[in-house]
Amino acid sequence: MASKIHETAIIGLDVVLGEGVKVGAFSVIEGKTEIGPDTEIGSHCHLGIEAALSKDETLEIGAGSLIRSHSIFYAGSRFGPNLVTGHRVTVRENTIAGDNLQIGTLCDIQGHCTVGSFVRLHSNVHIGQGSEIGDFVWIFPYVVLTNDPHPPSNELVGCKIGDYAAIATMAVVLPGVEIESGALIGASTIVRNDVPRDTICVGNPGKNIGPTEKIRLTGGSEPAYPWRRHFHRGYPDHIVSKWKSEFGE
Amino acid sequence: MASKIHETAIIGLDVVLGEGVKVGAFSVIEGKTEIGPDTEIGSHCHLGIEAALSKDETLEIGAGSLIRSHSIFYAGSRFGPNLVTGHRVTVRENTIAGDNLQIGTLCDIQGHCTVGSFVRLHSNVHIGQGSEIGDFVWIFPYVVLTNDPHPPSNELVGCKIGDYAAIATMAVVLPGVEIESGALIGASTIVRNDVPRDTICVGNPGKNIGPTEKIRLTGGSEPAYPWRRHFHRGYPDHIVSKWKSEFGE
Amino acid sequence: MASKIHETAIIGLDVVLGEGVKVGAFSVIEGKTEIGPDTEIGSHCHLGIEAALSKDETLEIGAGSLIRSHSIFYAGSRFGPNLVTGHRVTVRENTIAGDNLQIGTLCDIQGHCTVGSFVRLHSNVHIGQGSEIGDFVWIFPYVVLTNDPHPPSNELVGCKIGDYAAIATMAVVLPGVEIESGALIGASTIVRNDVPRDTICVGNPGKNIGPTEKIRLTGGSEPAYPWRRHFHRGYPDHIVSKWKSEFGE
Numbered sequence: 001m002a003s004k005i006h007e008t009a010i011i012g013l014d015v016v017l018g019e020g021v022k023v024g025a026f027s028v029i030e031g032k033t034e035i036g037p038d039t040e041i042g043s044h045c046h047l048g049i050e051a052a053l054s055k056d057e058t059l060e061i062g063a064g065s066l067i068r069s070h071s072i073f074y075a076g077s078r079f080g081p082n083l084v085t086g087h088r089v090t091v092r093e094n095t096i097a098g099d100n101l102q103i104g105t106l107c108d109i110q111g112h113c114t115v116g117s118f119v120r121l122h123s124n125v126h127i128g129q130g131s132e133i134g135d136f137v138w139i140f141p142y143v144v145l146t147n148d149p150h151p152p153s154n155e156l157v158g159c160k161i162g163d164y165a166a167i168a169t170m171a172v173v174l175p176g177v178e179i180e181s182g183a184l185i186g187a188s189t190i191v192r193n194d195v196p197r198d199t200i201c202v203g204n205p206g207k208n209i210g211p212t213e214k215i216r217l218t219g220g221s222e223p224a225y226p227w228r229r230h231f232h233r234g235y236p237d238h239i240v241s242k243w244k245s246e247f248g249e
Numbered sequence: 250m251a252s253k254i255h256e257t258a259i260i261g262l263d264v265v266l267g268e269g270v271k272v273g274a275f276s277v278i279e280g281k282t283e284i285g286p287d288t289e290i291g292s293h294c295h296l297g298i299e300a301a302l303s304k305d306e307t308l309e310i311g312a313g314s315l316i317r318s319h320s321i322f323y324a325g326s327r328f329g330p331n332l333v334t335g336h337r338v339t340v341r342e343n344t345i346a347g348d349n350l351q352i353g354t355l356c357d358i359q360g361h362c363t364v365g366s367f368v369r370l371h372s373n374v375h376i377g378q379g380s381e382i383g384d385f386v387w388i389f390p391y392v393v394l395t396n397d398p399h400p401p402s403n404e405l406v407g408c409k410i411g412d413y414a415a416i417a418t419m420a421v422v423l424p425g426v427e428i429e430s431g432a433l434i435g436a437s438t439i440v441r442n443d444v445p446r447d448t449i450c451v452g453n454p455g456k457n458i459g460p461t462e463k464i465r466l467t468g469g470s471e472p473a474y475p476w477r478r479h480f481h482r483g484y485p486d487h488i489v490s491k492w493k494s495e496f497g498e
Numbered sequence: 499m500a501s502k503i504h505e506t507a508i509i510g511l512d513v514v515l516g517e518g519v520k521v522g523a524f525s526v527i528e529g530k531t532e533i534g535p536d537t538e539i540g541s542h543c544h545l546g547i548e549a550a551l552s553k554d555e556t557l558e559i560g561a562g563s564l565i566r567s568h569s570i571f572y573a574g575s576r577f578g579p580n581l582v583t584g585h586r587v588t589v590r591e592n593t594i595a596g597d598n599l600q601i602g603t604l605c606d607i608q609g610h611c612t613v614g615s616f617v618r619l620h621s622n623v624h625i626g627q628g629s630e631i632g633d634f635v636w637i638f639p640y641v642v643l644t645n646d647p648h649p650p651s652n653e654l655v656g657c658k659i660g661d662y663a664a665i666a667t668m669a670v671v672l673p674g675v676e677i678e679s680g681a682l683i684g685a686s687t688i689v690r691n692d693v694p695r696d697t698i699c700v701g702n703p704g705k706n707i708g709p710t711e712k713i714r715l716t717g718g719s720e721p722a723y724p725w726r727r728h729f730h731r732g733y734p735d736h737i738v739s740k741w742k743s744e745f746g747e
Contacts, residue, residue: 008259010506010523025259026275026293026524028541043277043295044319044524046541046567069295069321070337070542072567072585087321087339088568090585090603105339105357108603108621108639120401123357123375126621126639138401141357141375141393144639144667146685150715150722151664152618152636152729157716166400169393170421172668172685187395187421188439188453190686204453204686204702217399218406224399231401257508274508275524275542292526292544293568318544318570319586336570336588354588354606369650372606372624387650390606390624390642415649418642419670436644436670437688437702453702466648467655473648480650 006043015048024069031075032056036063042087043069050075051111054093062099074111086123098135113158118235130158134181136228138166149175162197164226171206182226184212198225255292264297267312280324281305285312291336292318299324300360303342311348323360335372347384362407367484379407383430385477387415398424411446413475420455431475433461447474504541513546522567529573530554534561540585541567548573549609552591560597572609584621596633611656616733628656632679634726636664647673660695662724669704680724682710696723 005011009023012030018037023029027041031048039061041047047067048059054076061067062081070088077091080099089103092111101115104123109115113127116135121127125139128147133139145159159173162181167173170188179185183195186202195201198212212225222230228243235243254260258272261279267286272278276290280297288310290296296316297308303325310316311330319337326340329348338352341360350364353372358364362376365384370376374388377396382388394408408422411430416422419437428434432444435451444450447461461474471479477492503509507521510528516535521527525539529546537559539545545565546557552574559565560579568586575589578597587601590609599613602621607613611625614633619625623637626645631637643657657671660679665671668686677683681693684700693699696710710723720728726741733741 008257008506025277026542028523044275044293044542044568049567069298070293070319070568070586088319088337088586106355106604110621123359124373124622140395140400142391142640146638146667150713150725151638151666152725153715153722154729154731155716168400169395170419170668174685187423188437188686215399217402218404224402227399227401231403233403257506274526293524293542318547319542319568337568337586355604372608373622389644389649391640417649418644419668436672437686464648466651467653473651476648476650480652482652 012048018063031059033059033061033075035061036065036081038063039065039067041067042071045069045071045073047071047073048075049073051093057093068105077111080117104141116163118239128158130156131161132158133161134163134165136164137161138227140167140169140171140187142170143167143173144171145173147175164228166225166227182212184215184225261297273318280308282308282310282324284310285314285330287312288314288316290316291320294318294320294322296320296322297324298322300342306342317354326360329366353390365412367488377407379405381407381409383410383412383414385413386410387476389416389418389420389436391419392416392422393420394422396424413477415474415476431461433464433474510546516561529557531557531559531573533559534563534579536561537563537565539565540569543567543569543571545569545571546573547571549591555591566603575609578615602639614661616737626656628654629659630656631659632661632663634662635659636725638665638667638669638685640668641665641670643671645673662726664723664725680710682713682723 004022006025008025010028014032016034020038022040024043027045029047033048057076059075060078065083067085068087073091074093076093077095079097082100085103086105089107091109094112097115098117100118102120106124109127110129112129113131115133119137121139123141126144128145130147131145147158157176160178164182167185168187171185173191178194180197182198184200189206190204191206215224217224232240253271255274257274259277263281265283269287271289273292276294278296282297306325308324309327314332316334317336322340323342325342326344328346331349334352335354338356340358343361346364347366349367351369355373358376359378361378362380364382368386372390375393377394379396380394396407406425409427413431416434417436420434422440427443429446431447433449438455439453440455464473466473481489502520504523506523508526512530513527514532518536520538522541525543527545531546555574557573558576563581565583566585571589572591574591575593577595580598583601584603587605589607592610595613596615598616600618604622607625608627610627611629613631617635621639624642626643628645629643645656655674658676662680665683666685669683671689676692678695680696682698687704688702689704713722715722730738
């Protein structure tokens, strides 16, 4: 596919655009930004903004990505291939992410954090600095990962979210909490203590109330968790095959 | 009133603008969008975006509407006359709404939902797919209407909100819940079960604690609910007259 | 420093720009806006929007300010020097603020409110009309200050937040509540009643559980509150000196 840069878009001299990149109207790309091939950038975006502490750093967006309109990315962050964002996401410097990340509309990633591959952030998720997010994690709308145990202080202790964990709407994860692999956090839960592997945590304050395997899908006897047993939408075949064989299918 | 399209605005060839339409600076309108007469579109908007599943569909904005700056509307949604939005609202495809809808700043309507007439969404409300919202509903800031009972899953069960219901700040409505006509949901409530007509629901988890009629306005003996008994700001005379006669005034 | 107005920016005829002002690409400044010297305005902003009730009023932005991209300010608001905003903040008319205010990304200030000096609003804070916020206040992400005790009604009773108070993530402050000087509100707390000076309030519903002085910093015996005893980042020397002498240092 040929590149298609809208005539109103402003592309800085040090920006490197891969083959087939599209850039929408009224977008600005600056600094040492590198956009992988076949990536589409929507209208009204601003990419490659230099923060005080990310001078001369590169912003790297992997191949085949889609960044929707009104989004903002700072210099000094890196994303693997197939990043997909909603509208008006904000991603600060030093966010280091794997491939196939989805960032929903209005998400606010504060930077200085790591995010694995195939992570799904729904709308309006806030990721504090120092967060460490594994692979295949799901985070739903209005969840906040915090990092300051005594606000305001000079302490900064990020949260750690294990692979396949799911954090439902409006949950708040307190500083330094580790949510282990496969855990499920209920809507509006305040997670104050670590949550063990494949465990449900609900309430304010959050309590660990047992294994996720006891939750069943609606109208059936099939277990709802681990979700990778039944939910495969949007994942590539080689991953789904691996999940199927894990459960003897 | 004569049309006034800012010279920097970009209007697609298939867009139909009614008489007296104004479009602000740096806005993009594309696809088969139809904007009713005397509607004003602010700056930096992007209207008529085509989603994968709304190809060749129309976006219809009724007459006399006001869409404030930085807002985003997809193709395949329809709004009656007198729509008013705040800034930076996001409305996805297949949102079918009545007339006189207000959508506050930062609202995120995920599409595939229905919204009645004279509905008021305050700032930063999140409407999940599958939601059904009646007429004269009020939803306050940071409320989320969810739809997936076992996140992530292939189940999608929207919420149903009856006429005149009011949902206060930061409440979360869980999937499939029905909030009946005139019910009141307190701030930060997690609504897990259906809420009967004219009933108060508060807490985490939410509990139905009695009829709304027991709440009195500050410093008086007048009942605060049904709110249409005393609150008439912004409604047309013919509706207020109907409400007054309903209460023998 | 010489002024640097991007060639795509649109500056109204009545706008007054101080010396050294910078304005980014695709920004619109209109009305009787006065921008103090050495202030930087990012891209895609819209400043000086006239509300129905702020006709012919001025928007004043103090010297040395930084307004990041996609931000919106209405006419009829005033800010002292050194205002710093994140991206896509929305500030309505009649917001009267002191100096050195920080407004985080996605904040939504509804106007008709007062804000002191050296206040720090983190991301996505919602300030309802009628709020009165003192000096040196900290408000963390997704906090909402409400103002309608019987939504929807004609009552409007703002919250009052005393100097040095800190309100943690996702807390909701109910209408008319006064949070006194130095109080600490825990994450996801619903503040229904007044909170006395230097007191901790936590839970849903919020309860006052004792003095803030009993909280210690991690791994040490130093008290975490009053935070001005140990946290000085970003404050000018003359203020830090005053705080040090207050605690006999």
